[in-house]
Amino acid sequence: MMSRDVIDIKAEASAINTDKMWVIMGPQHPFSHGLWTLKAQLDGEIVTDAEPIIGYLHRGWEKECENRTYPKIIPMADRLCYAASMTYTHLYCMTVEKALGIDIPDKAKYMRIMADEICRIQSHLMWLAAVGTDLGNLTVFLWAMREREFFMDINVRLCGARMTTNFPRIGGVRNDIDEEFMMYTSRCVERFEKAVWDIISLIDDSSIFVSRMKGTGYLTRETCVNLGITGPAMRGNGVDFDIRRDDPYDNYDKVDFEVPVLNDGDSYSRYMVRIEELFQSCKIIKQTLQKIKAIGKNAPYRLKVPSKVPAGRAFARLEDPRGESMMYLVSDGTDKPYRLKVRSPIFVNVSASKPLVQGSRIADVPAIMAMIDMCLGETDR
């Protein structure tokens, strides 16, 4: 099924014939960030087969949305993913705006993408902290969490909450930002661009970290595309695609940034893509702050929208920190959605767990699966 150009790096199966053994990792297991199970079939130390089991966190999110008016779904969309609340709220608002057929003000667009990038940075730092604990490096965990705290503070100043931000609204954003916030944010971002090198030098120069990352969890471009993997896990495999650049939404086409793509296809390249995305996000935040300043203080940031959405269908997608998330809205003309479907990136990415871990040692499974950056809130919905 998979072509393995790099088979020599993978460990070879043992010559002694032993019984295959199923190891159930999860739902409560240190390696699974959230509630999910990875069944791994072992031949000695080598994983020969794997199967993910999800669904422990199913809350009936989509069904629950059908009984709520449109503004009331925004705080629910926050709770889809604890680390990427801003992007999911943004996505929901974008979908409803498409259904309404309205174009939001420029200032709101810039504020949204600024909030998105803050969210991306803090989500990637959360992931970095998790990788640190997975590899037994608690210093990485503490330092990444320390840097993340600055972005949590930005969130508090922006909208009053640290994680469940509830910031975008249908037709704009919740509140305006002031000079003090812009100054604080640009200072935080500039500080972060220097401070992140502490973490990078801690793990990138550590031969233990690099040798556990390099050469593990290989995926080829073809497998990656066939499985529908998106996000940094895909860009680490050499697929050059990013919705922010290739299908720009909300003024992403007016800011200058690069999409990191690496061709190696192992865990280390996925790690490098995420690290580089931190720097690119900083770049975007700085540009948006300048643009918001140029637009002016009294510019509109929130449009008044009708409470009822005309009957029809709408679809929007955006680049989540973890991949490509979509929402599909069917409206029947009332003030409640008829159906709201969510496509979460991790639900698809977790299907790659079999080709990812197949052929590697059981001890490498946490390090490989950490590169997917699991978030079960959005997967099970």
Add this chain to the structure above:
Amino acid sequence: MARKDYLDKYPRNPAKTLWVLKPVGKVLRMLGKTIIHRPVTILYPYEKMWMPENYRGRPGLRFDRCVACGMCVKMCPTACIKLVETESDSGEKVRRPQVNIGRCAMCGYCAEYCPVDAMTVTPDFELSEYTREDLIYGPKRLVYEGITEKMEIHLEQTLMSDVKNGNPERRVSPFMTDRPVLEAAKCISCKKCEKVCPVKAVTMVEHGVNDKGRPILYPEFNDDTCICCMNCVEDCPKDALHINEVL
């Protein structure tokens, strides 16, 4: 694929160059950095973190400003707000919101959609109690000392017609523009809208008599006092009222 410029800042062959000395040097540098740095953590119960005034903790109430319109009840996504009867300072019976903090999601919608800015967000986040009953905050307990202007959240929106007409700096809230409209053919003169109006903006005006000799009453709305709480629209038994949304 062409080499990317942004990759130049990372060290080549990171793990191999001077594999012992380089990490040791870096660790020593980080050690010095950490020693002169002041601690990041705080001794929590004794020291408190600084919170901005717009921090979204539990909802707070200004008892005197509230008009019991029920907008917070309608907008609450977790349905944790309920209007209960209580006594005001002057001894009369009034209805005021009661919040079940155990279910509150701290989204701040009650403060955002309050037409009279009686509900606010507060920086109060230490809300643990011994029993679940204690988590239900009655109207008197919901009052927060020292509510400042920044704790109010205003619903400032721009009309789409204003943007089109080149007047985008005007900001309105729906409580100022949206007003109920009557379909006179459906009205049965039941006076329910007059009873439920929290700000007494509805007056029943006589428009002649019907076949049986009873007076025909149609509601008239005072645009200055109406706060667009939609109570009359929801309670109308014949759906004769609807809100005219100004867009």
